[in-house]
Amino acid sequence: MTTRAIVWFRQDLRLHDHEALHDAIRHADEVIPVFVVDPRVFQARTSFGFPKTGIHRARFILESLDDLRNRLRAKGADLIIRTGKPEIVLFDLVKQLGASWVFCNRERTRQEVNVQDALEHRLWTIGRELRYSRGKMLYYTQDLPFPVTHTPDTFTQFRNQVERVIQVRAPLPTPDHIPWKDTGLPAGALPDLSDLGWSVEEVDRLPTSAFRGGESPGLDRLQEYLWTTHAIATYKETRNGSQHFNDSSKFSPWLAQGCLSPKMVYAELKSYEEKVQSNESTYWLFFELLWRDNFRLIGKKYGDDIFKPGGLTGRLPGSMRQDEQRFHAWATGNTGVPFVDSHMRELNATGFMSNRGRQVTASFLIHHLELDWRMGAEYFESKLLDYDPCSNYGNWNYLAGVGTDPRADRVFNPWSQGQKYDSEGCYVKQWVPELKDIPASYIHQPESIPEDLAEELGFCPGRDYPVSFTGEKIH
Ligand SMILES: Cc1cc2nc3c(=O)[nH]c(=O)nc-3n(C[C@H](O)[C@H](O)[C@H](O)COP(=O)(O)OP(=O)(O)OC[C@H]3O[C@@H](n4cnc5c(N)ncnc54)[C@H](O)[C@@H]3O)c2cc1C
Numbered sequence: 001m002t003t004r005a006i007v008w009f010r011q012d013l014r015l016h017d018h019e020a021l022h023d024a025i026r027h028a029d030e031v032i033p034v035f036v037v038d039p040r041v042f043q044a045r046t047s048f049g050f051p052k053t054g055i056h057r058a059r060f061i062l063e064s065l066d067d068l069r070n071r072l073r074a075k076g077a078d079l080i081i082r083t084g085k086p087e088i089v090l091f092d093l094v095k096q097l098g099a100s101w102v103f104c105n106r107e108r109t110r111q112e113v114n115v116q117d118a119l120e121h122r123l124w125t126i127g128r129e130l131r132y133s134r135g136k137m138l139y140y141t142q143d144l145p146f147p148v149t150h151t152p153d154t155f156t157q158f159r160n161q162v163e164r165v166i167q168v169r170a171p172l173p174t175p176d177h178i179p180w181k182d183t184g185l186p187a188g189a190l191p192d193l194s195d196l197g198w199s200v201e202e203v204d205r206l207p208t209s210a211f212r213g214g215e216s217p218g219l220d221r222l223q224e225y226l227w228t229t230h231a232i233a234t235y236k237e238t239r240n241g242s243q244h245f246n247d248s249s250k251f252s253p254w255l256a257q258g259c260l261s262p263k264m265v266y267a268e269l270k271s272y273e274e275k276v277q278s279n280e281s282t283y284w285l286f287f288e289l290l291w292r293d294n295f296r297l298i299g300k301k302y303g304d305d306i307f308k309p310g311g312l313t314g315r316l317p318g319s320m321r322q323d324e325q326r327f328h329a330w331a332t333g334n335t336g337v338p339f340v341d342s343h344m345r346e347l348n349a350t351g352f353m354s355n356r357g358r359q360v361t362a363s364f365l366i367h368h369l370e371l372d373w374r375m376g377a378e379y380f381e382s383k384l385l386d387y388d389p390c391s392n393y394g395n396w397n398y399l400a401g402v403g404t405d406p407r408a409d410r411v412f413n414p415w416s417q418g419q420k421y422d423s424e425g426c427y428v429k430q431w432v433p434e435l436k437d438i439p440a441s442y443i444h445q446p447e448s449i450p451e452d453l454a455e456e457l458g459f460c461p462g463r464d465y466p467v468s469f470t471g472e473k474i475h
Pocket of ligand 1: 291
């Protein structure tokens with residue numbers, strides 16, 4: 001009898017290093033790749049009312065699905081696309097197709113776990129199985145020198161315990177061929193942004209993006225950052241920049257949707273080190289990928305705590321105001337602090353913000369505006385192209401002093417950060433055009449511009465750009 005397996009693609013929209021796909025090919029005569037567009041992900045709102053998946057990320061995911069479908073077709077298969085709740089849609093497909101298994105990547109955060117658990121329970125009622133595979137991290141949990149429940153709480157301890165002790169495994173190859181027979185089921189059209197609830201005006205307003213979703217563009221970016229531009233060789237010096245695309249790798253959107261596997265990035269990095277050069281910068285990219293693994297393991301260890309006001313510590317931060325006006329100023333990039341505003345405006349316009357920008361804007365929301373950190377975290381969740389629950393909430397926990405770092409209250413001075421990382425104000429001027437004529441010496445504090453100069457420039461603080469809110473914790 002012919003056996004069939006469904007491969008449920010989730011945030012693993014690739015064919016390289018795809019364990020679930022390999023397992024399915026090993027087990028079944030026919031493999032049916034499926035993606036389910038879940039309205040709870042694409043059309044719901046967060047608890048503070050932001051779209052759960054903002055328009056930039058929605059576009060990136062649709063592009064990724066298009067690319068995945070094309071790559072599957074080139075391997076002799078197809079991607080079945082359906083809309084609905086995966087626990088119902090997949091259950092129905094299993095029955096319809098007489099499939100024996102559903103193979104998928106295991107997710108670890110609440111909403112995703114609820115869905116996979118619900119599907120698993122339904123499948124049990126008809127004697128079918130959900131089989132979990134791995135592929136989100138550099139390391140396999142079974143290779144770690146500690147059980148997940150004993151993951152060290154600080155990054156340094158984590159790094160010390162893993163980096164010299166265990167090896168990152170080689171990525172699995174892309175299958176040459178995927179066993180597939182036409183089941184007679186329609187493949188299903190790829191939805192567009194309007195199907196996901198975005199208006200014509202919102203879609204028309206979307207600028208072209210430097211990030212295109214999909215495994216093919218993700219692999220191209222890997223090639224470009226390492227082998228074509230060699231930008232990797234100066235990563236450690238440039239990674240805090242916000243202005244140039246090559247300041248950092250920009251792998252995160254592809255990593256977050258699983259278009260790129262972290263093991264593939266690591267394998268290319270090692271190859272680059274062997275063939276071209278190995279230096280502090282090449283090591284530092286690996287170091288940053290370790291942060292990603294660390295936050296995922298912390299998410300596994302602490303479960304829902306990462307989403308709670310007191311985070312991992314259970315202690316509430318000093319202030320948790322939910323002041324709409326302050327929040328609106330922050331979210332729209334109108335706080336009067338140019339280094340904060342420029343980053344927020346870039347996020348709104350593109351879905352991306354540098355790591356430095358994220359640290360400074362998050363710290364500003366928490367420590368200067370004294371707002372509930374969860375408002376900021378949910379806003380990032382909505383807007384970020386690379387949103388990942390563990391990395392996002394883990395970093396917010398950390399900055400709000402409710403995470404794993406023993407040094408609570410990490411306050412960044414947004415004015416001196418601006419001077420340090422954008423001394424000429426080029427980045428600020430790119431995103432805050434009302435400051436384009438302000439000289440570099442005043443660009444990070446435009447309200448301090450002398451009156452006569454302001455008059456000469458026709459610039460009026462408070463009229464042309466907000467006067468900054470100045471809290472008392474600046475140092
Ligand atoms: C408040 C806040 C929220 C964040 N939310 C997210 C998020 O939702 N998704 C996300 O992928 N990253 C998040 N980060 C981490 C980091 O800012 C981004 O991964 C990074 O800016 C992406 O750009 P890049 O790919 O060029 O990074 P690079 O500097 O080139 O780093 C390479 C890779 O390492 C990983 N990485 C780097 N820094 C971190 C970090 N601090 N934590 C976890 N992984 C890291 C990413 O996968 C990144 O792609 C957040 C950071 C902060 C401070």
